[in-house]
Amino acid sequence: MPTSLASGAAAPGGEASADTDLDAPPRLPRGPRGAGAAPWLFLSPYLVLFVGFVIAPAIYGFWISLHDYDYTLPGKPFVGAENYQKLLSPDSVTFAPFWQSMKATGIFTLSSVPLLLVVPLAVALLMNSRFRGRNLFRSLYFAPYVLGVAVVAVLWRFLLDANIGLVNQVLGSVGLPDDIAWLTSTPAAWVALVSVTVWWTLGFNSVIYLAGLQDIPAELYEAAKVDGANAWQRFWAVTIPGMRPVLSFVTMVTIIASANMFGQSYLMTRGGPGTETRTAIYFIADTGLRSFQMGDAAAMSYVLTLVLMLLSVGVFMLFREKESA
Amino acid sequence: MTATTRDRTRHTTRHTTRQTTRTTGRYVLLVLMGLLFVSPLLFMLVTSFKTSTEASAVPPTWVPHPFTTQAYTSILGADGTPVLRWFVNSMIAGIANSALVVATAALAAYPLARMEFRGKRFVFGAIVATLFVPPVILIIPNYLIVGQLKWLDTLVAVIVPTAAGAFGVFFLRQFFLQLPLELEEAARLDGASTFQIFTRVVLPLSKPALVTLALLAFLTNWNDFLWPVYVLFSPEAQTLPAGLSTLQSANNVRYDLLMAGAVIASLPVVLLYAVAQRFIIEGVSRSGLKG
Numbered sequence: 001m002p003t004s005l006a007s008g009a010a011a012p013g014g015e016a017s018a019d020t021d022l023d024a025p026p027r028l029p030r031g032p033r034g035a036g037a038a039p040w041l042f043l044s045p046y047l048v049l050f051v052g053f054v055i056a057p058a059i060y061g062f063w064i065s066l067h068d069y070d071y072t073l074p075g076k077p078f079v080g081a082e083n084y085q086k087l088l089s090p091d092s093v094t095f096a097p098f099w100q101s102m103k104a105t106g107i108f109t110l111s112s113v114p115l116l117l118v119v120p121l122a123v124a125l126l127m128n129s130r131f132r133g134r135n136l137f138r139s140l141y142f143a144p145y146v147l148g149v150a151v152v153a154v155l156w157r158f159l160l161d162a163n164i165g166l167v168n169q170v171l172g173s174v175g176l177p178d179d180i181a182w183l184t185s186t187p188a189a190w191v192a193l194v195s196v197t198v199w200w201t202l203g204f205n206s207v208i209y210l211a212g213l214q215d216i217p218a219e220l221y222e223a224a225k226v227d228g229a230n231a232w233q234r235f236w237a238v239t240i241p242g243m244r245p246v247l248s249f250v251t252m253v254t255i256i257a258s259a260n261m262f263g264q265s266y267l268m269t270r271g272g273p274g275t276e277t278r279t280a281i282y283f284i285a286d287t288g289l290r291s292f293q294m295g296d297a298a299a300m301s302y303v304l305t306l307v308l309m310l311l312s313v314g315v316f317m318l319f320r321e322k323e324s325a
Numbered sequence: 326m327t328a329t330t331r332d333r334t335r336h337t338t339r340h341t342t343r344q345t346t347r348t349t350g351r352y353v354l355l356v357l358m359g360l361l362f363v364s365p366l367l368f369m370l371v372t373s374f375k376t377s378t379e380a381s382a383v384p385p386t387w388v389p390h391p392f393t394t395q396a397y398t399s400i401l402g403a404d405g406t407p408v409l410r411w412f413v414n415s416m417i418a419g420i421a422n423s424a425l426v427v428a429t430a431a432l433a434a435y436p437l438a439r440m441e442f443r444g445k446r447f448v449f450g451a452i453v454a455t456l457f458v459p460p461v462i463l464i465i466p467n468y469l470i471v472g473q474l475k476w477l478d479t480l481v482a483v484i485v486p487t488a489a490g491a492f493g494v495f496f497l498r499q500f501f502l503q504l505p506l507e508l509e510e511a512a513r514l515d516g517a518s519t520f521q522i523f524t525r526v527v528l529p530l531s532k533p534a535l536v537t538l539a540l541l542a543f544l545t546n547w548n549d550f551l552w553p554v555y556v557l558f559s560p561e562a563q564t565l566p567a568g569l570s571t572l573q574s575a576n577n578v579r580y581d582l583l584m585a586g587a588v589i590a591s592l593p594v595v596l597l598y599a600v601a602q603r604f605i606i607e608g609v610s611r612s613g614l615k616g
Contacts, residue, residue, distance in 0.1 A: 039440045042436045043433045043436055046494060049485070049488055053467060058462055141359070143362060147366075151548075151566075154586070156365070158584065199365075263550040267573065284461060288465040289464070304462075
């Protein structure tokens, strides 16, 4: 359809061309649905980026994972599944550090996700009514999220400094131990990393929850009230079912974000003590982009992705099952 | 809950005391939580105006004495940690990336919302599917691709690849779908071309969504950490988050300098947040609704 191509590519600001005027009347109902090349012209700039930096690398990464791909060496021999086998055989050099980093990611995800699902919900419920200063509080709680992980982590490494940090001094002033090595001992380091993450992203989840809460029709609450349901019963009978799509979205997003934790560990603990808080993505990035063992790193990233995908499917099924029940 | 508000103003109810207690309780909780969020940020600001000795003083002080801007002057042009340069780099990268995201996403979202064509479902499905693909899988191959393009250690590396994210397209498509079709049809009848309809009808109507996306893209790019840390290695090429990491390695316990760096890295986004928080918060909250 050459005419729609012409109109699709018409110079911005140009007058409607004569031929468009001519064929407009007979094709009146074509409306904005006229197809031809126009949609592809609109899509092409984004698709170049999308194919170039999402689709192609996803495939290229798999190809790399099948090679002994050392960035610094000229030869990159094909090794088949060897990079994957190494991750499964306990006597290879990558086995222990990789699974140690997966364990770190697991510990962090398991301890941060429940908090990041429940605490923001409580905050959202607290905010879900009209009162003076509501928007001010909402902005304050959301503020750390705007700052980004680097600022947050550099700030909290200072506040959590074992000797001069504000946190230990505040603890000391109320009679609690004031010498906790927050960044250099476990489990304190995990408490620190999880708490800082909650502090940083609580507002993000709260805001999404709050929007979900405001979408629940007030009549449902009224009806439940008429039926004699108390606040607790209303929460379980109205709020939770009404929030199901939002809850599943937040769960999914939070799991993926937690499983990709990097900056907090990189800047606050440097993966320490030892390598205990070095997360999977941290180890993968270091293996591939500092030691340039890209074949190994690519294989690891596929294993991590597979685990995350399975987890996402699990979460999806969990919420679906409940929906049909 | 509106009943609570009404009761509170009507002081004749029996429950007045109980209501007042509840309201007070809520405010106490809200204020305490507010302090938890604000005081660390305030302490960061205060520390950046201290001398290095006072920054590490026990017990900590909340008012710098003497008040000094020494930390700022010493990091802004320092060798190896050119904070001013990082600031400029971050600005360029943030603005360029944001413009690229908005332009490409708006163009791509329009046909996905308004046109029928073969392959549409496939393209949209592929874009949405990648929303849930963990970014870790792209790090290694994208590093090599960016290397092939000779973009390593240049700002292009943090401007272009990250604009391929699916969020913008998804977000704007949702918005375009909600626009009334009539205006576009009227423009079509007046003889406007598809592209003219897009630029003169759709885009002006979408200003709030475009502003929101531009802000979110800028914030994301400004704060991005992992990718810049690995693709920008020389000090002059870094953006602020990567630079903060360099600054921290160079001045491990010079907390006055580190906090000054953190304040500089926060300043533009805090200002942006102060001015446009409505857009930012709404953008984030809307992202959950159609999930």
